[in-house]
Amino acid sequence: MLSELQYPNDLAHVINYKICISESFIRLFTNYGPCQPVIPYPKNVEGRLFQKKWYERNSWLEYSPQKDAMFCFSCRLFLNEEKYKGRVAWKSEGISRWRTALKKIKEHASSESYMIGMVRWKGFQSQALDIALETANQEVQAARDKEKQRKREILCRLISITLYLARQCFPFRGDQESSISENRGNFLELVEMFGKYDSVVKLHLDVIKEKQEILKRSQVSLLSNRTQNDLIKALAISVRRVILEEIHKSKIFSILIDETSDVSHTEQVSFVVRYVHDLKIKERFIQVFNVQSTTGEALEKEVISMLNTNNLNIDDMRGQGYDGAANMSGIYNGLQSRLQRQNPKACTQPKSSISRKCKIKYSVCNLFQFV
Incomplete structure (x- = not known):
């Protein structure tokens, strides 16, 4: 109803419609702010009238067009206790003697009631802002x-x-x-x-x-292709975590290693782990890594690094599987002999390269069944 009026925040409406000062009413009028219309103000019997410049330094000051009087916005909204009910000049009756208006404004701005009303007004605004x-x-x-x-x-x-x-x-x-x-x-x-x-x-x-x-x-x-690679890497990490947990539970394991080159003639080594879990023999592909050299010494360093990276202890290794190449299966400087010097229990079991490559391909294809 008030929103349909020309000046919905005019104090005269509160008096005319006998509106109760409630929290919702205070919130509404706080959103409206003081009634400060700029209109042709009427003159009183002394020929004096309200001045719009009085608004400039007095944000609390408001003017009621219906009552032709000025009021204190903070006092009329926030001073409703019993002890303030007798102070009606700035709350409900209004000030309309324009000859002494400036003096009245200065006196009110230094009064206790004004200060309390302003503090409550600013506090209410801060609370509303926080909400x-x-x-x-x-x-x-x-x-x-x-x-x-x-x-x-x-x-x-x-x-x-x-x-x-x-x-x-x-x-x-x-x-x-x-x-x-x-x-x-x-x-x-x-x-x-x-x-x-x-x-x-x-x-x-x-x-x-x-x-x-x-x-x-x-x-x-x-x-994007980058997202596809990230998904594959994330799933590979998850799969490897499951595989390593199974290996750690089984305690002992064997390794199957094969060396080949890709289409760019980069030497690569595939790393497969064989172990027993839940009374089942499992062969799991772990990783393919590039090597700069395929000598027995270089491959030994790579295998030790791979075991350490995956938190696998060489002392728990019980078997090795390679092809017949000298750098792999050589009894003096081959990879198998070098690893046996560190762990004599890591016995060598020769296997055909073709059979092992088929097993590696099978392991890769079934790698993601763990997820």
């Missing part, structure tokens, strides 16, 4: 939590896709991954297929496309 900031912070936090949950749901689906491709030994990327490509690779194509049936993925893809059209640049999509 507003807290509400805003809650809204911001709620939006952040919602966005975090949305991204978590997206990541869950991307992890499922990554696990599927890893278990099936399928390549992730395609030769051409642009939006106009007919085949963008297994990972992106599976994401697109998920988007047809999954509302979470569909919304994510739609948001990415919309932002790209507006900003004309690539957006954080969680679909």
Whole structure:
């Protein structure tokens, strides 16, 4: 009702409509602030009138157009105790003798009641500001939590896709991954297929496309090749943690090592661990690492480093498996003889390279079954 009036914060409305001064009323009028209209003020019988310049240094001062009188905003709202009810001049009756208005303003500004009212007013404003900031912070936090949950749901689906491709030994990327490509690779194509049936993925893809059209640049999509690599690395860490926990429980283990070169002619060594867990013999691929030299001494350093990196004790090793190359199986300077000098219990068991490579491929393909 007050909001429909010309001056909703005019004190005259409170008197005319007999409005009770409640906390909600104080909050409403605090939002409005003092009634300080700039209008053609009427003259009194002495030919004097209210001056708008009096507002400038007196933020608490207000003028009622209906009563043609000035009041103290803080006193009328915040001094409602019994001991202040007799002080009605600045609260309800108003000051309208303009000849002595400046003197009255100065006297009131130095009075105890004025100071108490101002302190309460500023305190109420501070409290209202704290509530507003807290509400805003809650809204911001709620939006952040919602966005975090949305991204978590997206990541869950991307992890499922990554696990599927890893278990099936399928390549992730395609030769051409642009939006106009007919085949963008297994990972992106599976994401697109998920988007047809999954509302979470569909919304994510739609948001990415919309932002790209507006900003004309690539957006954080969680679909880049870097994200794919990060997902694979994160899952590999998780898988390795499970494998190492099983090895530590079984206490003893054997190692299977094979050396080969990739298409860039970089020498690489595959590291596989064989152990017994829950009465089952398991062979688990741990890592492939590059080597600068394939001599027995160089390979020994790499294997010791690999064991230390994975917190495996060479004293717990009970077997070694290599191909017939001299640098691996040599009885004097081969890798197997060097490791046996450190642990005589690490017996050597020759195996054919072809059989072991098949086992390594099988181990890699089934690596992600632990997640």
